Amino acid sequence: MSDPKRQAKRATRAERRAAEEAAQQARAEQAAKERKQQTIIGCIVVAIIVVLVAIAGFAVYKAMRPSNTSSSSQQSNMTVDEAYSKLKKVSTQPANADDKAGFVISNKGYGQKAEGAPTVSIYMEPLCPGCASVNRQLDPTLVKLMNAGQLNIDLHFLNFQNNKSSDNYSNRVFNGAIYIAEHDDDPDHLMSYLSNIYAEDFQPGELSNYEPVNNAKLEKQAVKAGVSEDVAAAAFSGKNEYLDWLTASNNYTILRPELFNSSGAFSSPTLTINGEYWDLKQLTLADTNMVDGFLKSIGLDADQVGVEGKMPSIGASGKPISVAS
Known part of the structure; x- marks a missing residue:
């Protein structure tokens, strides 16, 4: 090559x-x-x-976040005094509410207390699962005590979870409760209505678990509670005449420092006995149920519930007795 x-x-x-x-x-x-x-x-x-x-x-x-649909919804920078001032300026005020936005009931009716009896205040929200739990466990006993003149009940209606529904549920439920308190003279009817609202087969879920509840269903719960058909129909007519007051009372209540829990904030349910915060956590620590714990706190034996003349030992002004002692 x-x-x-x-x-x-x-x-x-x-x-x-x-x-x-x-x-x-x-x-x-x-x-x-x-x-x-x-x-x-x-x-x-x-x-x-x-x-x-x-x-x-x-x-x-x-x-x-707690919020309401009313124009007077919560303002994080509002003081308790400012919130109270706004509450007092609402044009439509329920006549049976006291100066702390509570509805006091006893065996004497609205706005009157049984002499010598302690007062339990209950701060509730209709969508609150904890409020429903307290209602189901404790309210039957509270009603027996109230009707026997052994206890006064002070009801406070809140709507801060209204935005967890798709149809203003909290607003409608408790506007209706206020209407009933104003137009039905029997406190037992209001207590029964609340029990119906908190019933396990009625109370709706929250947020994604919420299913719409129309006014006709709420009206039915009121009639089942003994409220007349006329009052029930008006309570859920859609006018919501007490909504501004409900929202203003809500905004005032959640800022009251005497109602704050151990974390320094308001939460529902909140209960006080003779104005003293009653911590539900103590029931777990004491390994006792809610009814027994409550009766011990007011100083009354279980076999005395509903017995007229048998009064709780703490009376109308004593502090609740610790269930852990």
């Missing part, structure tokens, strides 16, 4: 190697480019997920 031929073959092999190396380099550059694109896409996806999670978290936060 002549030198020119060998040179030609060598040149051909060199060209092939160069071509192969160029192809390999091109493939490597393409792979690097694809990896870079995938990295960029991954970063974008992660950023989108972060944004979506942040949006979802904010939505949940907003949903869980």
